[in-house]
Amino acid sequence: MMKRLHFLCLFTVLTLVATRSSLSAVMAQPATERVAPAPRGSDDKSMLVYPNPSTGIVHVAINGFEGRRLELQILNVIGSVIYRENLSELNDRYTKTLDLTKFAGGLYYIKIASDNSSEMRKLVIR
Numbered sequence: 001m002m003k004r005l006h007f008l009c010l011f012t013v014l015t016l017v018a019t020r021s022s023l024s025a026v027m028a029q030p031a032t033e034r035v036a037p038a039p040r041g042s043d044d045k046s047m048l049v050y051p052n053p054s055t056g057i058v059h060v061a062i063n064g065f066e067g068r069r070l071e072l073q074i075l076n077v078i079g080s081v082i083y084r085e086n087l088s089e090l091n092d093r094y095t096k097t098l099d100l101t102k103f104a105g106g107l108y109y110i111k112i113a114s115d116n117s118s119e120m121r122k123l124v125i126r
Helices: 002-028
Strands: 046-050 057-063 070-075 081-087 093-099 106-113 118-125
Touching: 046 106, 046 118, 057 106, 081 093
Parallel strands: none
Antiparallel strands: 046 057, 057 093, 070 081, 070 106, 106 118
């Protein structure tokens, strides 16, 4: 019983020492190495799809892609592209209105893609 108690005490002390030395090593790193990466989309690029759910007339508001060429795609639930359009000469706040009334009701995805980034949103058509 006494050996078990000594072992547990020794184990606890070693664990605390190891944890403390690991913490010291982390704290000794320069702040630039400890900073978490910026979340995706933090550079003010965004896409808003409304109204959602929709009866077929949909507005796609695009921000932060000015001066870039974009490809706008609509994909069905299995990922097949059912509509594609190239957009160019975008200003800071660009809105595109789409008439999707010919599409059957269901779940779709709207995707915009540029050379180095993309955004995707779900869309429900009733």
